[in-house]
Amino acid sequence: MQRRRVLSGMRPTGRLHLGHLLGALDNWRRFQDEYECYFFVADWHALTSDYADPSHLREHTREIVLDWLSAGIDPDKAVLFIQSHVPEHAELNLLLSMITPLPWLERNPTYKEQLQEVTNKDLSTFGFLGYPVLQAADILIYQANFVPVGVDQLPHIELTREIARRFNHLYKRVFTIPEAKLTDSPKIPGTDGRKMSKSYNNCIYLSDPPETVQANVKPMVTDPARVRRTDPGNPEVCPVYDLHKIFTPQGERESYVVPGCRTAAIGCLDCKGVLLNHMLPVLSPIYERRVKLAEQAGEVEDILAAGTERARKVAGASLMEAKKAMGI
Ligand code: TRP
Ligand code: SF4
Numbered sequence: 001m002q003r004r005r006v007l008s009g010m011r012p013t014g015r016l017h018l019g020h021l022l023g024a025l026d027n028w029r030r031f032q033d034e035y036e037c038y039f040f041v042a043d044w045h046a047l048t049s050d051y052a053d054p055s056h057l058r059e060h061t062r063e064i065v066l067d068w069l070s071a072g073i074d075p076d077k078a079v080l081f082i083q084s085h086v087p088e089h090a091e092l093n094l095l096l097s098m099i100t101p102l103p104w105l106e107r108n109p110t111y112k113e114q115l116q117e118v119t120n121k122d123l124s125t126f127g128f129l130g131y132p133v134l135q136a137a138d139i140l141i142y143q144a145n146f147v148p149v150g151v152d153q154l155p156h157i158e159l160t161r162e163i164a165r166r167f168n169h170l171y172k173r174v175f176t177i178p179e180a181k182l183t184d185s186p187k188i189p190g191t192d193g194r195k196m197s198k199s200y201n202n203c204i205y206l207s208d209p210p211e212t213v214q215a216n217v218k219p220m221v222t223d224p225a226r227v228r229r230t231d232p233g234n235p236e237v238c239p240v241y242d243l244h245k246i247f248t249p250q251g252e253r254e255s256y257v258v259p260g261c262r263t264a265a266i267g268c269l270d271c272k273g274v275l276l277n278h279m280l281p282v283l284s285p286i287y288e289r290r291v292k293l294a295e296q297a298g299e300v301e302d303i304l305a306a307g308t309e310r311a312r313k314v315a316g317a318s319l320m321e322a323k324k325a326m327g328i
Contacts, residue, residue, distance in 0.1 A: 004035050005035060006147070007146075016063075017204055019188045019196040024148065028073055041065060083138065089138055092319055095326055108155055140176070150183050165177065186242075191203075218272060
């Protein structure tokens with residue numbers, strides 16, 4: 001029996017943070033033991049919006065792969081590659097563009113939203129409108145059964161399914177209809193209490209050394225009612241406690257953190273110390289693996305070269321079938 005296939009991609013937008021680890025990467029790590037997994041860096045997708053300044057693209061691509069590997073994505077289990085190294089995606093993108101009705105793309109909610117909200121870039125391009133067609137090509141070319149994504153990507157997966165159905169109906173049943181596997185990511189606050197996001201400058205990065213993690217957690221925003229050490233607090237409104245829910249065992253939370261906060265028996269710095277005791281053993285090994293990997297010249301390149309070769313075999317076979325079905 002063929003194992004079922006999982007495929008997912010990330011745009012190279014910079015170093016990954018705790019949000020990516022607890023959202024996407026923890027899921028990917030589980031999937032790689034159960035499914036045949038394909039994970040890739042969507043560098044062409046990055047170009048759809050950042051075409052005017054691609055100066056960081058290569059650097060960000062390498063960073064993201066380093067982050068994956070250090071977080072435990074295993075090249076012996078999953079196929080890792082860069083989208084633009086598998087030109088078959090581009091050829092399938094072209095073929096799928098022939099059968100994709102323009103209104104399907106124009107009514108894509110992500111497209112409409114971004115056109116309105118993004119004001120510092122000109123997104124009125126062919127490439128940006130076609131973003132979901134390229135994504136459909138990424139997915140369909142591997143005959144993926146499951147696509148782990150966040151909820152924001154659901155319209156793109158729905159479009160992928162529609163394009164696949166249309167192709168299968170017009171020509172021949174070539175493509176597997178994929179399903180989204182929703183990543184349920186816990187609430188991950190940044191150090192200022194807002195959602196962790198690069199644009200807020202409030203992130204804890206996988207590539208941060210333990211000292212930096214410590215230095216960023218110490219001044220983290222807490223329950224604003226705890227002005228003085230003697231003021232009791234409420235963990236339920238405290239972003240530090242959101243991190244405790246992820247890292248600190250329930251027993252210790254209920255016996256020490258919660259009562260300590262509510263009675264002011266512990267101070268916020270003590271509380272953050274407890275959090276760090278549980279967070280650093282998760283983050284430090286990732287950091288250490290990353291430093292080692294980054295030092296090994298050619299290691300990432302070799303992993304990607306091997307992944308590209310495996311990916312191209314599978315992609316080439318589906319592309320051939322698609323071309324045949326379309327009379328090319
Ligand atoms: N659009 C996805 C994102 O921004 C990235 C992506 C590109 C992707 N191609 C994909 C995700 C194929 C899943 C499958 O997150
Ligand atoms: Fe938050 Fe802990 Fe301070 Fe309570 S003691 S407000 S949970 S940091």
